[in-house]
Amino acid sequence: LNASPNLRVAAFCVIATAALVGVATRLSKMTTVTAEPAAFELKSLDLRVGEPIGNAAFDGVRNTEPPGVRLRVPGCIDSVFVVPIEILSPTAPQIADNTYSQMPYYRSTDVYGGRIRKDFSHLSKVASYLAARVFVDARNVDINYFLRVYAPSGCDIEPAAYLAWAAAILKLASAIGPAGSR
Amino acid sequence: MIFSPGEAMITMLPAALARVRDRHILLAFIGGLAVAVCWRGLSPGLEALLEERSGIGVGELLAIAALISVVLRFRNDELLSPADLLAIAAASLAFAIPSKVAASAPLAIVGCLFVLRRDARLASIGQLLLALAFYEWVGQILFHILSPLVLKAEAFAVYALLSQFGRFTLNGLVIAATNGHAISIGSACSAFHNLSLATLIWLSLIKLETLKLKRFHFWILAAMAAATVALNTVRMALMAQSRPMYEFWHNGSGATIVAVTMLTVVIGIFLSGRSLAPAR
Numbered sequence: 001l002n003a004s005p006n007l008r009v010a011a012f013c014v015i016a017t018a019a020l021v022g023v024a025t026r027l028s029k030m031t032t033v034t035a036e037p038a039a040f041e042l043k044s045l046d047l048r049v050g051e052p053i054g055n056a057a058f059d060g061v062r063n064t065e066p067p068g069v070r071l072r073v074p075g076c077i078d079s080v081f082v083v084p085i086e087i088l089s090p091t092a093p094q095i096a097d098n099t100y101s102q103m104p105y106y107r108s109t110d111v112y113g114g115r116i117r118k119d120f121s122h123l124s125k126v127a128s129y130l131a132a133r134v135f136v137d138a139r140n141v142d143i144n145y146f147l148r149v150y151a152p153s154g155c156d157i158e159p160a161a162y163l164a165w166a167a168a169i170l171k172l173a174s175a176i177g178p179a180g181s182r
Numbered sequence: 183m184i185f186s187p188g189e190a191m192i193t194m195l196p197a198a199l200a201r202v203r204d205r206h207i208l209l210a211f212i213g214g215l216a217v218a219v220c221w222r223g224l225s226p227g228l229e230a231l232l233e234e235r236s237g238i239g240v241g242e243l244l245a246i247a248a249l250i251s252v253v254l255r256f257r258n259d260e261l262l263s264p265a266d267l268l269a270i271a272a273a274s275l276a277f278a279i280p281s282k283v284a285a286s287a288p289l290a291i292v293g294c295l296f297v298l299r300r301d302a303r304l305a306s307i308g309q310l311l312l313a314l315a316f317y318e319w320v321g322q323i324l325f326h327i328l329s330p331l332v333l334k335a336e337a338f339a340v341y342a343l344l345s346q347f348g349r350f351t352l353n354g355l356v357i358a359a360t361n362g363h364a365i366s367i368g369s370a371c372s373a374f375h376n377l378s379l380a381t382l383i384w385l386s387l388i389k390l391e392t393l394k395l396k397r398f399h400f401w402i403l404a405a406m407a408a409a410t411v412a413l414n415t416v417r418m419a420l421m422a423q424s425r426p427m428y429e430f431w432h433n434g435s436g437a438t439i440v441a442v443t444m445l446t447v448v449i450g451i452f453l454s455g456r457s458l459a460p461a462r
């Protein structure tokens with residue numbers, strides 16, 4: 001079945017217009033867009049010791065591989081550590097566990113996309129990341145990292161506290177901006 | 183009668199549009215995909231255009247060149263049905279969105295539409311679009327899903343190579359030397375990305391020459407893949423030797439040496455494989 005000349009012209013115009021609009025939309029984003037995904041640099045967090053993060057207080061950055069935010073939490077004798085981990089990296093969670101599981105009696109809780117993730121397998125991380133990317137720019141810290149919170153087993157921590165710590169730290173990291181734009 | 187340039191354009195435009203053929207529609211589509219694929223995430227400034235971080239690479243350039251060469255073989259033939267035209271036009275709307283994921287959708291949709299067509303030109307366009315979509319988007323998703331297994335296999339290959347020359351240990355994805363130096367095999371180290379690039383280059387070079395895929399082409403692909411994996415394994419083995427070696431091969435000139443060598447070897451295998459094929 002041959003297409004009519006009018007349909008051919010209409011299709012050509014739609015495709016050419018979409019390409020031209022594509023040039024315009026990309027030009028309009030050029031001043032802000034960088035190719036590099038935002039890096040989560042804990043050293044750059046603008047925080048002073050004692051500053052509140054949710055119901056906890058900032059107590060410095062643990063300079064290990066990977067580094068983690070140390071928090072003082074009411075009712076906990078030992079510190080809580082919040083560690084940003086690249087969501088698509090199959091190796092980073094293992095390295096974090098190797099580092100932080102050296103502390104006995106600590107358990108970990110994963111937070112991503114404003115939710116606590118139980119059994120956050122590699123496959124569910126990839127699926128969550130892809131779902132998040134539909135709505136959020138790929139360079140945002142929020143979607144490229146999940147936060148693994150290492151807390152002493154004896155501490156009674158409300159789920160809302162985990163979410164508040166994660167939201168506060170992500171907000172501070174997002175304020176720094178993508179690595180390439182600084 | 184004398185026309186101003188504006189008046190002449192208005193007069194000539196309807197006549198030009200009346201002569202729109204399939205090749206013009208497909209060239210417009212390729213223009214849209216070139217914008218979408220090559221213009222992702224550029225830093226401000228034209229100097230960024232040729233940096234590694236821009237979307238313009240050898241693979242993309244060859245694929246676009248191959249697509250144009252196939253489309254130019256259409257001459258004035260009319261092969262696209264009304265349904266094809268509607269599908270291509272609708273899918274192309276995604277080119278307007280400045281997002282890599284959105285831009286990959288038209289490639290995948292039109293690629294699937296054409297890949298099984300009898301006409302070798304349409305089928306070739308489908309194959310090229312699917313290879314490009316795989317390289318840009320689908321392949322990366324697949325890699326992220328399979329990365330725990332792929333990286334384990336690659337770490338084992340590096341360890342097996344290293345153990346021929348000295349004492350190394352393998353713990354998960356971490357390879358450690360006796361001098362205390364250790365490397366962790368990350369996603370960016372994988373040969374998977376190089377393999378999908380090699381496949382795109384392979385298909386593009388074939389389509390620049392001929393529309394038909396033959397058996398010897400797949401032998402060439404297998405050789406290209408083997409060389410790519412071997413070179414990447416050697417690179418990681420070199421990085422595992424010591425900290426200075428890691429810096430050189432990962433962050434220094436070594437990374438460029440490997441990239442250029444890999445590209446040269448891949449294209450060299452293609453060209454020599456093509457000339458060695460007995461009856462093409």
